[in-house]
Amino acid sequence: MPGADPDGAGAWVLLTYRLPREPSTARVGVWRKLKRLGVAQLADGVVALPADARTREQLEWLADEVVENGGAATVWDARPGGRHAERELAEAMSEARAAEYRAVADQARSAGLDEGARQNTVRRLRGELRKIGRRDYFPPPERAEARRAVDELAASGEHEEATR
Amino acid sequence: MRWATRAHMHIDRVACAWLIRRVVDEDAEFVFVADPAEVPADATAFDMRGVELSHHGGDCSFETILRRYEITDPVLWRIAEIVHEADLDDERFDAPEAPGVDVVVRALGMVCDDVTLLSHTGPLFDGLYEYYRRATLLGREPS
Structure with a gap:
């Protein structure tokens, strides 16, 4: 194949x-x-x-x-007619995904909100990450960053509950 | 009857094969081909470009078969939603099971040939049918 x-x-x-x-x-x-x-x-x-x-x-x-x-x-x-052409293609695709990951990270960091809204945001952003991941053929470093931002948002709630 | 589809099956094809055996032709015999030109003359092709039992109007092949044979069983239509989302991932349905079922079928496909794959996924779909049958009767998730 x-x-x-x-x-x-x-x-x-x-x-x-x-x-x-x-x-x-x-x-x-x-x-x-x-x-x-x-x-x-x-x-x-x-x-x-x-x-x-x-x-x-x-x-x-x-x-x-x-x-x-x-x-x-x-x-x-x-x-592609040469490695250079392929690299340019891959870089453009990678950059398109990077922009999507950055948008997810920004949303995770700016979500302050109350407990219910925070959980909804975490759920939505994780779904978003899965969707981006499926079309991410050349993962950029922004992927790990976005995941971390969403994980931190998820963990911030547990923290509050523990200190309550 | 003989039925033909593309070799190296994924979710839609294994689900179609199960569906064909369950409700269309219990003695169905499956042939796997690398190219549409290899479909035997006496076989009905499914989930291949340019054949009737394939993707049409946004439906995956599993849905096309349900429509073509006028199957209205709500449990099979629930399974169709999972197959559709696992195959097409276009968010037409809310089927959170889809990515999990898709991974299971892909994973088995890595260590099995097509015939073995069907013998393993058969019980998986039998089980899903029973699960959603009970869910439909109970009106909630069965335990």
């Missing part, structure tokens, strides 16, 4: 697609799914993910969805 080998660096999977302007719900639906997958947008209608069994399958289903909505789509096995 392409890309399933953990040492098989350099294998990417691309989706090229074209969707009619209307209905816009189809366009928005596809766009949301691409965003959830954390794709690198290479050009209009061209997105990329590091290849593994899961990313390939997800892009194939999306290709089908595009076709079902009257568009055209093709899934490609691809290899």
Whole structure:
């Protein structure tokens, strides 16, 4: 299977697609799914993910969805033309995730609030971390920082209870 | 009857195979292929691009099979929510079990071939069915 080998660096999977302007719900639906997958947008209608069994399958289903909505789509096995090109791609994706992790860390640190709201925030931010983690192919250092911030927020409540 | 799907199964395919055996064809025989062109002429393909029993209109293949065979069992539709979220993760349903079930199937897939994987996941889905059947009767989580 392409890309399933953990040492098989350099294998990417691309989706090229074209969707009619209307209905816009189809366009928005596809766009949301691409965003959830954390794709690198290479050009209009061209997105990329590091290849593994899961990313390939997800892009194939999306290709089908595009076709079902009257568009055209093709899934490609691809290899960036050189390590430099791949590194730039990976860095851009890593930076996109870093921004998401920073947003989580900021929310964790600014959550003062009462006990109930704090617990809800912890739960929500942990869900957010899981979601980001699933589309995080090149984890940036911000990941550990965000986890720590949320863990600290969770622990701050136990602390208060213990000193009460 | 023979049924065909892509080799190296994940959650949607193992769940479909279980569902097919349970409610569509108890003597179902499964064939695993690397490429759609390898599907035997006498086999019904599922969870593959371009076939009827696959992803359609935002549904995963498990949901498509339930619809195609007009299966209304609420317990199977509850399991469908878990399979959908484990496979597509699009937050259409609230299924907190999904990531756990997905990890279990992925983990077994790392140490089993497809035939062995089905023999292990069969009891898992039988158990989930019983669990959600009791939950439906009780109106709360069974102990």
